[in-house]
Amino acid sequence: MNAGASGEALYFDGVTSARHDVRVELGDTSLQIFGRDGSLMSEWPYPEVEELAASEAILRIGRRGSTRLERLEIHDPVFAEQIDLRSALVDRTGIIHRRARMSVIAWTLGATISLVLVAWLGIPAIATRLTPLVPPGIERRLGEAVDVQIRGMLDNGQAGADFDCGKTSTGARGRVALDKIVRRLEAAAALPFPLRAEVVRREEANAVALPGGRIYVFQGLIDKADTADEVAGVIAHEIGHVANRDGTRAVLQGAGLSFLFGMLLGDFVGGGAVVLAARTLLQLSYTREAETAADAYGAGLMNAAGGDARALAVMLEKIGGATEPGMKILLNHPETAARVAAINKLALARKASPFLDAEDWVALKKICAG
C-alpha cells in the first residue's frame, strides 16, 4: 500500500454550503483534509469513510453515522482507487453493492414463491376452516351485500322487463309452482336460514347460489328442462352449495386473495373488494370438489324429498356443453360423465313422486311470460 499518498478534492464541511478546494493526505489509519492555507480542516478514520451515491465520474465519500453531512468529492480516478484500497466501505468496483443486491433479489424471489404458495394452498385452506365459524346472521348479511353486486352483473337490462320473473299475472302462477318445489326441498334440507329462490331473465341454462340461502335459477334452465324434477334436481344441487356454504367460502377466499396481492402490488382497492369477491364468486371459485359435493348433497336431498335424483343427472347431461364460457357455476367440467354416473349411483331405485303435476309444470314454464 502506498502510504502517504495525497490528492486534490472538493470538501463540504456539512455546516455551510461553502466549497473548499482541499488536499487530502492518506495516513495509516485516517485521511486528513487540508485547506489551501495548509490548515487541517478535518480528519476521518478509515472505518468511518463511506461511499455515497454519485455519478460514475465522481467518488463521493462521507462519514458514516455523522449527523453533520461532511462530503469529499474526488474526480481523479487514480486517487479514488487509493482511497478505495484503504476503506472497507468504499467499493469502486461495485462488488459489495452487487452482492448485497443479489441477496435482496434472492430473498424477494423467495418471498414471492412463498406468497404464491400461500395464495394457492393457504388461503383456500384458511377460508375452508373459517367458513363454518361464520354465524348464519352474518352470512345472510354477506349474501345481501353480494346480491347487490351479482344482480348488477347478471342483469344486463336488455330483457325489456323486470329482471325477476313471476311478477306478471301469468308469471305469478309459475311463482306458486316454483315455491312448491322449493318448499318441498327445504322441508327435507333443514337449513339454518330460509331459502329464497327466484327465476331471473338470463338466457343461459344455469343457476347460482349466494351466501345466505338466495338462489337464482336462470330462465334458460327452465326452458331447457323437460320435467319439473329436472328443475328440482338443479335447485337441490344449488341448495347443496348453500348447505356447504360454498358461496361464503368463495367470498372469504376472494377477499383474502385481493388483500394479499393487492397489498403486494401496491394497488388494493378497498371498496371494490366486495365487487371483486362477487366476481370471484361468479367466475372462479367453484372447485370440482365443491361441485361433486353439491351433486352428492343434491342427489341425497332429492332422495330425502321423495323425488327422482336421476333427474339431476339428466339435466347435467343436457346442459353440459351449453353453458356460457366463464359461467362455471353449475358445470362445464370435462368429467360430466363421471358426475352423472356418481349421481345415478346415489339415486334410490324406488317409485318417486313427481314435484309438480302437469298443470303446475306448464305454469312454471311460463313464469317469465310477459
Next chain:
Amino acid sequence: MTSLEAGGIAMGGGVRFLGERRSYWRLLIKGALLLMFTLGIYRFWLATDIRRFFWSNTEIAGEPLEYSGTALELLLGFLIAIAILVPVYAGIFLAALDLGVIGKLSGVIGFAALGFLGQYAIYRARRYRLTRTIYRGLRFHQQGSASVYAIRAVLWWLLTALTLGLAYPFQLASLERYKMRNTFFGDLAGHFAGSGSRLFLRGLLMWLLVFAPLIIAGLTVFGAIDWTALTEALAQGGDDAMSRIEGSNPGFAAAIAFAMLMASISVGMAGLLYPAFQALVLRWWLSGLRFGAIEVRSHLRLRDVYAAYARFIGYAILFTIILGIGSAVVFGLLAAIGAARADGAAGEILATLALLVGYVVAALGYSTIYRATVMFSLWQLGVESLKLSDVALLDDVKARGLPSSAVGEGLADALNVGGY
C-alpha cells in the same frame, strides 16, 4: 484533473443534466424484469436506483445533487403504511357490507378517506425526498403540516372538479405556495412566485379547445329534446324508456350522434394538447421557484416535449408489434398443446396463466417505455431549461433540518400517488 477544473465546469447560473439515456434504459429494463419475478416487491430498490440516477446526474452551479435515501427506508415506510391502511380498508370493506345508510355511503366515505390520505401521503413523501436530497453537504427539508395540506388539496380538487378544471391553475398555485414556503435548503427558505391567473390565461385556450365541443354537444342535445314529450314518455315508466324517448323525439338520435362526434373531437384534442399542457405547467412551475433571493427561470421549449412524446409513441408501437407476434406464438403453442391433450381443464389453466403473464408484460413494458422516454426527457429538458440568478448566494447557506421518516412514501406507494 485538478479540483479547480472540476469546480469550474458550470459556474454561473447553469444547471446541467449529465445522465445518459442508455444507462437509464438498462436500469429500467433490469428493474422491470425483477419487478415481474418478485411480484413488485423490488419496486423499493428500483425507485431508489432511479432517484440516485436522476439526483447524481443533476448538476447545479457545478455541483451534483446527492440522493441519500435507501430502499430499506422505503420498505419500512411501506410496512408502516400497511399497518395504518389495513384497518382503514377493513373498515371500508365492513361499511360496504352494511345494508343501511352507511353501506350506501360507504363508497363516498371510502373515496373521501382515501383522497385525504393520498394527499397527506403526497406531502409526507415530498418531505422524505427533500430531506434525502443533499447539495454541497447540506440537506433540504420541509416544514408545515401534512394534514393541513391534505385538507387544502382535497377542497381544491373539489372546486376544480366543480368548475370542470377552470380552477386548476389556482389550485396548483395555492398548493405550490404552501409547499414551497415550507421548503428549505439549509437555512435558505423557499417560496413560490408563480401566479395562478397567469397560468389560467395561458391555459384558457387549451381548455376551450377541449371543452367547447363538449359544451356544444350538451347544448345541442338539450335543444333537440322535446321536453314535454320526454316527460310524458318517462312518466309512463317501465324499462323501455329509451325506445319511447326516441319515439317522442325524432331528432334525438341525430343529436346523440352529433354529441358522440363532438365528444370524440374533445378526446382527440385532449390527447393532442396534453404534451403542450404538460410543458406549459412545467415551465410555469419551474419559473415560479424561489430560494431566498435566488430566482429560477425556465426556457422549456414546446417542440422538445412533443419530441419526447413522439419517441414514446414510436417505441410503444414497436413494443406492441413485438408483443403481438409473441402472444400469437404463445397462444398458437397453447392451442397445439390443448389439441394434443384431451384434458380441457389443464389447457384452460395454462391459457389463463398466459393471459395473466401477457398482461403483466404489457403493463411493465409500456410503463418502462414511458419512464425511459417521457419521464426521462421531462426531467432532462426541465433541468436543462433552467437559469438561476444570484447563484453566489448558494455559497453561504447554513445547515438546518433533520431527516424524516418514509411513512409518507409508503402511504403514497400503497395508494398509488407516488411521483419520481
